[in-house]
Amino acid sequence: MRGRQRVKAEWVLIVEGDPEAAQELSDNLQRNGYSVRWARTGEQALHMHGEADLVLLTLDLPDVDGLEVCRAVRATGRAPVIAFTEGASELDRVLGLQAGADDCMDKPYGLRELLARMEAVLRRTRTTAEPPAPQSIGLGSLWIDAVAREVWLHGERVEMTRKEFDLLYHLASRPGEVTSRAELMAEVWEVPEAHTLNIRASRTIDTHISALRSKLGNDIWITTVRGVGFRFCADQGLACGSGP
Template identity: 55%
Template sequence: MQLLVVESDTTAAEPLAPRLERHGHEAVTVATGAEALRAYADAELVLLDLDLPDIDGLEVCRRIRGNSDTPIIAFARKGADLDRVLGLQAGSDDCLDTPYEFRELMARIDAVMRRARRPPAPAPAPAEALSVGDVCINPGSREVRLRGRAVDLTRKEFDLLYYLATHSDSVVTRQRLMADIWGDTSANALGPRASRTIDTHVSSLRGKLGHSGWILTVRGVGFRIGRGG
């Protein structure tokens, strides 16, 4: 598998490539955001340090995600909780604290690639545009409009909103969301990191839709679609 390692600290990046190659991968290392934006098209997975010298790593993540479904694992300094949240909101598929254990990195690469390679589930009926209150969701164009105004959502945010809207008659559990939206059916689907991933996307959706009432939390169970404020 072709990996792109984006790391401004070359003393950290150079030893990583040979270790990845010993595990059967091909690794290309770049040190700046500009180089990453030129090189990511050839990669099957991007390992992205959020601390870059030229372009903010979050912006690099957003640009890659805006043009490609290439999986991204971001790296944030240990204890930088906000960076991890922003990294997920920018479109990364996972975010790992640095320094990290190499075995954990390999496990996360495997998990992200399993989800990325899984064929997408067919969109539930109806396939035509779906309205929930003042929100119109079009699965064909993957557009969302609130009272006629376009709402800019990431890929996962759209999937989450549409999934909840098409299951409006039920409360959807966290485990079911991790399985059907993130493709994670492992024991980790009920862990704290999975919960943070869901909570981050729910919070971002509420903010973009302008009211927490669009997605309702059912304590101890999961989430269901609401009608806004």
């Protein structure tokens, strides 16, 4: 899309035979920043899961055994799976996990718990898929030592609190990329309900960003992308404006 930049939304495939339940879940996920597609049957799911970041799979499907769908998704795709059971026994949940599900939940479930579990599964997947973060980052006059947890600017050490260092390191390890507030809360503050940001959480991020800008002595190191999050600029803003 043109105009205001935004972070790429992770997209979720809902596999659910009940149209009303699927629509309600889809609406809730979209309100919390996810892109969503729906498969009503197991057969549709097997054709659609290839590009999904996460599959939410109801095991009680109208055409195919949900456990078989789960096995096929894990065998042929990369997306993690959260399986849903209704009035199930412990054995049913065990069978779901043995079929390859990364997590199992009983219906009915709470939205906040679902979002927390989704973020936890996606975070584990990202950690597994991404290369390890560098032990040190050198960007012009700025040097960040992840082992010693030290920051140096123009050859002088800059004192940082633990969270300030974690926040700076997270942003600087992705120079030029936009990082959402939700991701910062999940990765730096380890808040699993990252997709349900409140005013207090947002102010916490703003306070730490302001402190970093003050200590780095240059507001252009970290730019705000309105409505999305923040971008760390290795060139101190020469190509990193805040966007239209």
